[in-house]
Amino acid sequence: MKNIIIIVGICFGVALCSCEDSLINEPPLKNSPVGNFDLLWQDFHDYYGLFEVKKINWDSVYAVYKPQVHEGMSEAEFYAVSTSMLSILNDAHVTLFPTNPDLPRWSVDLEDGISHQEDYKFEVVKENYLQNHKQAGGVFDWGWLSDSIGYIHVDHFMVKLADVDDAMKEIAPALKKAKGIVLDIRDAPGGQDPVGQRLAGYFAQEKYLYMKTRKRSGPNPADFTDWLNWYVDPMGGGELKDKPVILMTTRFTGSGAETFSLAMLELPQVTQAGDTTAGAFSDNPMRQLYNGWMFSLSVGDFRDASGESFEGRGLAPALLWENNPADVKAGKDEALEKAIQHLAE
Amino acid sequence: MKATWIALCCCLLGVSGHAQEKEEFFKPPKFQLGLQLGISTFSMVDKAVSPLLYKGNFRRVGLQFLYTSERSRFELNLQGNLGSYYPSAFPNDHVYFKELEEDGSVKETKVPARGSVLSPTVKLGYWHTLGNADKLQFSAGAAITEQLFYPQGFVSAGLMNVVSLSPQLRVTYAAAARHQFEANLSTAVLGLVTRPPYHGTLTQPNQNLEGAFLKHNTSWQSLNKLQGLQAEVQYQYRMGLRTTAAASYQLNWLREKDPKPFTMAESAYNLSFLYLFPKSN
Structure with missing residues (x-):
């Protein structure tokens, strides 16, 4: 018994040393x-x-x-x-x-560490414009702005590809009869690029190139990976492929929401409206x-299909429709009203 | 915490089984199922994200399946490790976020500058007994281990998946009817290693991050780039007819070179409770 206690003591003496620190060469601080x-x-x-x-x-x-x-x-x-x-x-x-x-x-x-959007609030859309409001996939709010104008709001792109498919299986058939669609990403800060890639597929008729990316591969500023081509593949049953789409953006539309914009803007039926995006794609x-x-x-280094970079300057809308913060505070979304009117004409 | 573990082990020593064990119960072949509980502390440097030393800890739950025959031993070990990590020099730092409220006031939120980490591990091993000694046995074998280290925080230090093949050397000393000691030493010789690329991002077209991480960043590595060492000492106490308790200390060390050097060392303290299944005949 004495020997056993001695051996146990040795074992746990070793354990007490917790010698993992001595195995790491701590870099100089x-x-x-x-x-x-x-x-x-x-x-x-x-x-x-x-x-x-x-x-x-x-x-x-x-x-x-x-x-x-x-x-x-x-x-x-x-x-x-x-x-x-x-x-x-x-x-x-x-x-x-x-x-x-x-x-x-x-x-x-940021201004003094604060990012504050005053020219858009989804709550205004939800309370004053959106009919038959439904939610899908965790980040999609959708419904109707009039009898013939459909609406999809994407909160962010930080979801799984399967979430997009699940949501669009519900949304695309339901908006099949729409004359036009407002796709609202005015407060989408970004997320995963493949999520936007997948979502754009539900508006596509055929496969197309929309983005080229390369990333740093070494310490020399010229060290980059090879260019990677990003394609949109048509998804779903094609319910939305011929609908005129107003893609609404602001300077709070950033990152993954901007790469999604690159994908959508390659489609002939899509028009960007609102304000210029953040200009931060990578x-x-x-x-x-x-x-x-x-x-x-x-x-x-993220570029559009033609090789042009919009880093630092963002994607400028074809239709510049800026909201007045006071109007938004009062519950009015003038840019959205213009989009509805534009699609109704 | 270490004192608690030592006290627990001392208690185990003091316990005497009431049943009169039948020695043949514990003679091979035998099949045991074990539940493992443990804690560990680790230190790591991942130069792919920072030169800082990070420290952390895990809480561990594991399941062991152990089959022992006259000269062979098979072991399947499933572990779930959940913990946190922080820069060693700044354990109490926070990051501050400001938000403008509806009434114009500024709301400030402070978030600890540390991360959480999840690390599931699967180990499948085989040992063959060498020689015919009764009390002191040597056995040699090999194990395949998969370990995912999945950190989530401001800085994701150490993100990695390693499937490694490692030769094993085990020494078993049966000190008395109820008491047994084991020591095991292993070193990785080959690994299928997944780490983020040089730029540190994982995004790939048409793929979720997890799939992109594994599909595009995995490569075979041998000793020139991957080095791993694991040492374990264990004390086993047979509590009764079918139950054994074990206390172990494990030291793990891992170094990987691509794309920037990563080094991690871990001290783990485990308690296991093994149940011996009845023999069929």
Whole structure:
């Protein structure tokens, strides 16, 4: 019995050592303004996918901003230099997340860390315009704006492909008799590109190319994957393929909602209306600095079928219909009313 | 927490079975079904997302199916691990979000800058007994293990799926009728590894993220890029006619080089309760 206790003691002595830390070579924590600035700049150098598109010489940016960084500067000063440098990219997919409560989340489309849409509210549509309102697939609200105008609102594109199919199996046959359709993505912040690709298929008659993408594949700013072609395949029973569609957008239509717009705008029956989109198409993973702050950056170069990039400028509507925030607050959606009138004519 | 586990093990030592065991019950061939509960702590560096050291912990539930014959041992182990992780240097950091309310006021929400992680594991192994020693037995074999490490947080450090083949070496020491010790050592020699590509994103046309991750980012890797080591010591106490309790400590270490170096080490503390099924004859 004594031997057993000794062996048990040895076993759990080993266990108590919890020696996993000694097996990891902890990298040096260069948590200083200079260390954090160098890491931030270097990560953009190694991973950012839009220097060529935006004609930015990142080495020159370093030459301008590095002298502004010094040891001993405050977090607020470091934040000011960093956000000033990042603003050059004019990229709504570049966001800095400080972990200091006094410093707001930063992106070119945020004001003091706040993103607030005043020119559109789905509740206004739902309460004052939408008839026979139904929901499907978790993100789709649909119904009728008049006897002959159908309506589909997509909240975001962060769902599974099967959710799109399930929803459109219900929506497409139900809107078969519509004279035209308003497809409303004015507050869709984005999601998965394949979801928009799948949804566009329900409006397509035949397979077509709508987007080309490539992403960074190495630390040299010219290192990219091969171009990847994105095609829309016709989906469903073709109920919506010949319907005139007004695709309604605003500057809050971003990311995956914009790649969906690229897919829809290749269709001849689709007209974009409302306001220009955000201009942030690429995927944007998160990374972390030595000080714990996090940031996202665009790693891709996303273009339309002809090879044109809309990063930083967005997709401008053919019909510029901007809502007055005061009208929206009062329950009026003038842009939607114009869309109904346009489709009814 | 470690003290609790040690106290539990000491209690097991103090328990004496009331039944008079029949020794043949425990002689092979035998089939045992086990329930495993455990906790673990881990540290990792994933240079694909950050140079920071991340720490985390798991709570573990597992099922073991164990068949032992005269010279062979088969084991199927299913584990579910659920935990969280955070940057080691900033365990209490938060990210702050502001929203403008209808009345014009600003609502601030703070979210912990840490992530959750899910890690299901399946291990299928075979060992063959070497020699004819009675109390001290050596056995060798191999195991195929699949482990998914699925983090969800601001920064997704460590996203990976590994199916690995690893030779196994086991030492079993039957100290007394009720007490047995085991040690097992294994190292991965070949792996089917799935990690995000250099740019860190997974999107592919016409595919959900999970399918795109596995289909487009999986490659065979051998020792030059994938290194894994697992060491385990275990104490087993036969509680009664058909029940055995086991306490174990496991050290796991994994290193993978592509697209940027990833290193992870884990210390796991497990308690298992095994039920011995009656023999058919």
